[in-house]
Amino acid sequence: MARRKKVYEGKAKMLYEGPEPGTLVQYFKDDTSHDMKQTIIAGKGVLNNRISEYIMKRLNEIGIPTHFMRRLNMREQLVKEVEIIPLELVVRNVAAGSFAERLTIAEGTTLPRSIIEYRYKGGDKGKQLVSEEHITAFGWASPQDLDDMMSLALRTNDFLNGLFFGVGIRLVDFRLKFGRLYLDEEVLLVIADEISPDNCRLWDSKTGEKLDKDRFRCDLGNVAQGYQEVARRLGILPESGPADLKGPKVMQ
Numbered sequence: 001m002a003r004r005k006k007v008y009e010g011k012a013k014m015l016y017e018g019p020e021p022g023t024l025v026q027y028f029k030d031d032t033s034h035d036m037k038q039t040i041i042a043g044k045g046v047l048n049n050r051i052s053e054y055i056m057k058r059l060n061e062i063g064i065p066t067h068f069m070r071r072l073n074m075r076e077q078l079v080k081e082v083e084i085i086p087l088e089l090v091v092r093n094v095a096a097g098s099f100a101e102r103l104t105i106a107e108g109t110t111l112p113r114s115i116i117e118y119r120y121k122g123g124d125k126g127k128q129l130v131s132e133e134h135i136t137a138f139g140w141a142s143p144q145d146l147d148d149m150m151s152l153a154l155r156t157n158d159f160l161n162g163l164f165f166g167v168g169i170r171l172v173d174f175r176l177k178f179g180r181l182y183l184d185e186e187v188l189l190v191i192a193d194e195i196s197p198d199n200c201r202l203w204d205s206k207t208g209e210k211l212d213k214d215r216f217r218c219d220l221g222n223v224a225q226g227y228q229e230v231a232r233r234l235g236i237l238p239e240s241g242p243a244d245l246k247g248p249k250v251m252q
């Protein structure tokens with residue numbers, strides 16, 4: 001069997017050349033890391049593949065373009081090859097994490113409105129919080145790109161808030177990456193990477209229990225169980241095989 005060419009390896013995913021030009025295969029690993037800590041969480045890659053597939057499919061359906069094409073197997077999905085913009089957009093609805101710490105706002109405080117932050121990923125000092133001024137001055141993205149990313153991020157936030165609210169989960173914040181998709185006549189900005197408990201903060205609406213990567217970041221334990229619970233509530237964790245796949249389970 002021909003060996004596939006690996007084009008990128010990150011901490012949680014790998015990218016291989018896809019079967020056709022303009023496509024890539026995105027492989028979800030079980031590896032996880034935060035600051036100096038790293039470990040393997042058995043089954044995390046499988047869950048993230050399913051959760052991200054579910055969300056990206058829905059986004060595509062409602063006209064929010066993503067790089068996602070289709071899931072190939074337990075750990076892989078076929079995606080469109082895009083030119084990654086070296087920025088992360090963080091959308092925040094509730095104070096938590098670095099935001100709560102930086103501004104000394106109590107974790108769990110609902111923000112007066114959704115706030116978007118930008119982090120630049122290109123330097124050798126890790127991710128740095130930057131403003132639109134930095135982004136346009138250094139040409140990391142154009143003012144039009146920023147408008148498009150902001151609008152897609154807010155639409156995604158509205159959609160995800162509704163989706164998670166319906167299954168008893170509070171969407172605290174999440175991080176998006178974008179890519180440029182080169183079409184014949186135009187360049188389209190699309191959501192890339194993944195949307196999963198690795199890059200969202202998801203709290204149980206009633207108890208406030210954390211169901212995301214903060215379980216690892218904050219040494220809370222049972223990391224995979226949190227991800228599993230998210231998948232179960234979205235109706236994408238089959239309890240008795242694939243025939244059991246259902247839509248989201250609406251919480252009363």
Ligand code: TMP
Binds near residue numbers: 090097173175
């Ligand atoms: P933060 O509060 O630590 O800045 O994180 C904000 C959101 O971004 C949270 O949902 C976790 C996510 N995130 C990533 O996806 N990758 C990262 O490297 C970091 C630091 C955060």
